[in-house]
Amino acid sequence: MSKRQTLLDIANRAGVSPRTVSNVVNGYVPVSDKLRKRVEQAVEDLGYRPNFMARSLRNGRTGLMALVVPEIDVPYFAELSRTIIEEADALGYRVMIDQTAGQMVRERAHIANATQSTLFDGIIFSPLALSPSDLADIAGSTPFVVLGEHSHGGLFDHVALDNVQAAADVIAHLHSIGRTRIAAIGQGVGPSDGTKQLRYDGYVRGLEQVGLPFDPGLVPQSSRRHRELGFDATMQLLDRTDFDALFCFSDLIAIGAMRALASRGIRVPEDVAVVGWDDIAEAEFSNPPLTSVAPDKSVLAKTTLGYLIDRMSDPAIAPRDFVVPHTLQIRESSVGVAL
Amino acid sequence: MSKRQTLLDIANRAGVSPRTVSNVVNGYVPVSDKLRKRVEQAVEDLGYRPNFMARSLRNGRTGLMALVVPEIDVPYFAELSRTIIEEADALGYRVMIDQTAGQMVRERAHIANATQSTLFDGIIFSPLALSPSDLADIAGSTPFVVLGEHSHGGLFDHVALDNVQAAADVIAHLHSIGRTRIAAIGQGVGPSDGTKQLRYDGYVRGLEQVGLPFDPGLVPQSSRRHRELGFDATMQLLDRTDFDALFCFSDLIAIGAMRALASRGIRVPEDVAVVGWDDIAEAEFSNPPLTSVAPDKSVLAKTTLGYLIDRMSDPAIAPRDFVVPHTLQIRESSVGVAL
DNA sequence: CTGAAAGCGCTTACAG
């Protein structure tokens, strides 16, 4: 490999000033046809590419956004990422995904790094373990928007669904199809994060609204996560109580729960109805297909990017809160095939 | 927000030269305790953070790697990404995921951009629509490694499993449990990409090796993708022939196939055994759990990063080829619960 | 151990 060519090399070869090369490369000022041709030829001959670092340093912007997620192999985050990347592309921004691997220490480091580094023009944080005040402490000057279910006390731009309402919607649905012993699956053993707490609150409120009694025995806890949590919590339940429906805090949890039910020969939905949350692609193809709370991912992505771009142009905007619309996607796991 | 502080601001406030600030910030030369304290105080007071662009421009390296994948919401890519990010982290590199959204035009653009931009010290390309010669044409000077199933003619470092062998292993397994009408699901309608072709070749070879006849009627084609392809192709098959096993080219395809079978009341594995490929997390939790070809993702990630780091330090190394070990993860979808 | 100065590769007011 020969040494990388610079803009000056092009200028020399074409016999023009660096300024003219820059103009041609960026298509700015009307350059005379003759010079443009000469420059383009030199660019071609030498295989010149502008140096991203130098350009960004000079311009003070990069055209890059970061999307910070805890775990990219959780399908909800993967699907969200895809949607955001595609929407951003349409707006002329390139989004890179930055995974923190779900540990709070790494989350802090990545956020500090991203907001302080000038590498990104804007940042999107997807559900975080960090509290709003933590976030305020470590955040640098890069504009950002927070996604997901935490309440951020009006400190930052925030986009999320109405978790309490959606959870209550699930209970209303299960009650409407005649279920009375509805378990809630998703509680960990440690302190509850914002999302779980909101969905739990919605569960309690939903029971109240339809007039069903609350039974703590229907709220198992597990130290596992995702599918394993669903499997584990459902096994606990099977060993100790009767129930005719499972409200799972995520589709992954629901998938784990359905595996546990199948392993005991329990039929879904005849014996137990199951509802998940996120409406990931898998929900449509599980056996049986899974009823799930479906956030409008496209609206979510568009609003988030809109907020971010607003804030990039004016950092002084007062923080906003957007409630993403949701629907309950009803499938066989709650209503059966006889729909 | 006040204006961002520079290294010079710190130098002025601490009453030292920029060189000393740089030394302190980077922990290079033994700076006297007195000066170090002064500098650290100034950094603290002014909330100084080094400018990533300026530093990278000067150093000629960024500490960043890119992982270019077609579709981040395909679980195999998401799981692969997570593994690579975690391995790279241990090596002191930060990996950002760059999704091309599966279109060849965008793939070209992203690769060109990544290899020519100096933003990344190294790049990992995951299975691509591009042919080796395409890749050679557009690639810039940034070192890269190609993952996945294409044959790249020894032009680049390449890490992949032995697709032909693994496919033959699947057939051997299905034959060993008494299956004789084994369909292959994964063929599209257009020109076959490298991966599909290799798995198809392995299917044909596998049949030969166990002495089963090849029947083109057992190789349906579909214009859909992923789960939908599996569903669609299986429906075609159900409408036109008998079969007692499905060899699916990916777990997503297998999940779609199992949905189709379930919708017709066909039992897995009693009536039809199903095998997938990739061993994604979902495979363990599907109903029934899915037998799947399992690449050793950890070895894959470690080898890939090793190759890349080698090449970063010496671009002249001859291209290498690594065969990732695989196993067949046997679950209920082929052998039933009576294991 | 520390300072003054050059330079990484761009872009863009400032002149013409």
Added chain:
DNA sequence: CTGAAAGCGCTTACAG
């Protein structure tokens, strides 16, 4: 429409 020159914010040989 084009050129010569300064500067974005760092790091590091060169002196001391």
